[in-house]
Amino acid sequence: MNMKRFNSRQLAGAGVMAALVMVGTMLVQVPTPTKGYIHAGDSLVYLSGILLGPAAGALASAIGSLLADVFSGYGIYAPATFVIKGLDALAASLCYRLLVSGRSRCSGKLAAFGIGVLAGGSVMVSGYLAYETFLYGFATAVLGVPANIAQAAGGGILAAPLLLALDRMNFLKDI
Numbered sequence: 001m002n003m004k005r006f007n008s009r010q011l012a013g014a015g016v017m018a019a020l021v022m023v024g025t026m027l028v029q030v031p032t033p034t035k036g037y038i039h040a041g042d043s044l045v046y047l048s049g050i051l052l053g054p055a056a057g058a059l060a061s062a063i064g065s066l067l068a069d070v071f072s073g074y075g076i077y078a079p080a081t082f083v084i085k086g087l088d089a090l091a092a093s094l095c096y097r098l099l100v101s102g103r104s105r106c107s108g109k110l111a112a113f114g115i116g117v118l119a120g121g122s123v124m125v126s127g128y129l130a131y132e133t134f135l136y137g138f139a140t141a142v143l144g145v146p147a148n149i150a151q152a153a154g155g156g157i158l159a160a161p162l163l164l165a166l167d168r169m170n171f172l173k174d175i
Helices: 008-027 041-052 054-071 075-099 106-136 138-143 145-168
Strands: none
Touching: 008 041, 008 054, 041 054, 041 075, 041 106, 041 145, 054 075, 075 106, 106 138, 106 145, 138 145
């Protein structure tokens, strides 16, 4: 990505969201059978993509998630996490932006968000399945799929009220 494309407000927003993604990911971590963990950080990955846009949201999510892996002792996942979480936020953001217009009602925005979570979550689940297959073999990698699905769904459920609150405050009006 060309950093000249981002203005200082976008860079500051991406830095704040990267920090929030990192903290949200590190706050509560439940270990999985594939030596990874379930966390609530996906809620912030989705919001990052929607609030910052596809490029800045993907970058913030990728950096925040990578740092969470590194600081939590899951460094083996960090390179894959950077790519997977960036694509997760990118997919959620693109779906949301394609489906929401300036006149969309709250229910339309929530439906677009749900589709974005489904797209981003699918990227995340399939990305970790591929990476964990490389690390541990397919049979072990499949054990992580239910946890990753729960993480994606849980992230969407946690983020939905925040999205609605931001919409009520007209924070999303320019998106």
